[in-house]
Amino acid sequence: MSLVRRWIAPIATAAALAITAGSAQAADDAQPLVDAAWVHAHKDDPNVVVLDVRNGITGDSRETFEDGHIPGAVYSNYSTAGWRTTQDGVPGQLPEVGELEQLIGSLGIDNDDHVVVVAAGENALDMGSATRVYWTFKVLGHDQVSVLNGGHAAYAQQYALAEGWTAPEPAEFAGELQPQLIADRKQVASALRSGTGLMDNRPPEQYRGEAKHPASAKPGTLPGARNVPQSRLTNGGTFASKEQIAELLKEAGLEREGAQITFCNTGHWASLGWFASHEILGNQQARMYDGSMTDWTLNEGEVEVGAGQRQ
Numbered sequence: 001m002s003l004v005r006r007w008i009a010p011i012a013t014a015a016a017l018a019i020t021a022g023s024a025q026a027a028d029d030a031q032p033l034v035d036a037a038w039v040h041a042h043k044d045d046p047n048v049v050v051l052d053v054r055n056g057i058t059g060d061s062r063e064t065f066e067d068g069h070i071p072g073a074v075y076s077n078y079s080t081a082g083w084r085t086t087q088d089g090v091p092g093q094l095p096e097v098g099e100l101e102q103l104i105g106s107l108g109i110d111n112d113d114h115v116v117v118v119a120a121g122e123n124a125l126d127m128g129s130a131t132r133v134y135w136t137f138k139v140l141g142h143d144q145v146s147v148l149n150g151g152h153a154a155y156a157q158q159y160a161l162a163e164g165w166t167a168p169e170p171a172e173f174a175g176e177l178q179p180q181l182i183a184d185r186k187q188v189a190s191a192l193r194s195g196t197g198l199m200d201n202r203p204p205e206q207y208r209g210e211a212k213h214p215a216s217a218k219p220g221t222l223p224g225a226r227n228v229p230q231s232r233l234t235n236g237g238t239f240a241s242k243e244q245i246a247e248l249l250k251e252a253g254l255e256r257e258g259a260q261i262t263f264c265n266t267g268h269w270a271s272l273g274w275f276a277s278h279e280i281l282g283n284q285q286a287r288m289y290d291g292s293m294t295d296w297t298l299n300e301g302e303v304e305v306g307a308g309q310r311q
Contacts (some may be wrong), residue, residue: 057116092266108168121151121237140175209305213265220303
């Protein structure tokens with residue numbers, strides 16, 4: 001049981017005990033997506049930690065959290081807390097395992113907890129905060145993790161929120177790197193030669209090379225990549241259905257199974273693509289290139305400009 005829950009859970013009641021009895025099963029069956037009703041039903045479960053990662057993308061902060069949050073939630077600003085780091089001038093990189101262990105432990109999360117990641121729930125860009133943190137837990141070998149579909153907004157529409165701030169009691173969290181979920185520059189270069197499916201999750205104008213991220217050295221996409229824009233993977237803060245995502249990949253000319261690498265500019269939108277492919281469609285061979293086009297172009301990687309949306 002996470003130590004953080006000690007300041008959340010009241011003295012056990014019959015109702016809480018009933019939820020606790022079911023929590024082990026809930027943790028064993030952690031699903032990629034849970035809804036607001038599931039979170040509400042488990043908010044007093046000592047094995048479930050609601051991790052609120054709202055951030056500046058939606059104008060949120062610790063102050064916003066203190067104004068209203070899911071009861072019992074802990075807060076970590078996705079943009080500033082250390083979930084991503086800059087390495088060799090490339091932003092958005094995965095930090096060292098030890099750094100992530102310290103960050104997660106400081107939130108009162110241990111290896112027995114089922115973590116539910118909560119973004120604001122406004123749009124795809126914002127929901128990328130949740131999928132990037134979700135991917136990070138998976139990379140650390142922690143499979144007991146879910147994303148709240150619809151985010152904080154979905155919960156707030158139905159249930160009462162809590163106010164204020166209570167510091168979590170630190171816990172110990174140990175990660176074990178899962179390299180099969182990560183694609184680095186060398187592996188991407190190999191994928192270009194082998195014809196591995198490459199999913200560009202940026203807006204079409206960036207895919208075609210008509211615009212670029214400020215940190216990238218030049219516009220364009222990975223040669224042969226197909227475009228599945230991040231904006232089509234959600235409806236606001238709610239994920240597209242399995243059938244809708246399968247159709248998106250088909251339209252783009254990508255297979256729904258087999259080796260696949262998702263990328264964007266800095267591994268944020270690409271986490272949405274990875275989540276859709278690996279977690280919703282179940283393609284266990286999908287990986288994410290967190291360095292993405294920034295890392296690729298800063299290291300003189302070949303690009304394709306003028307790529308069209310292939311059918």
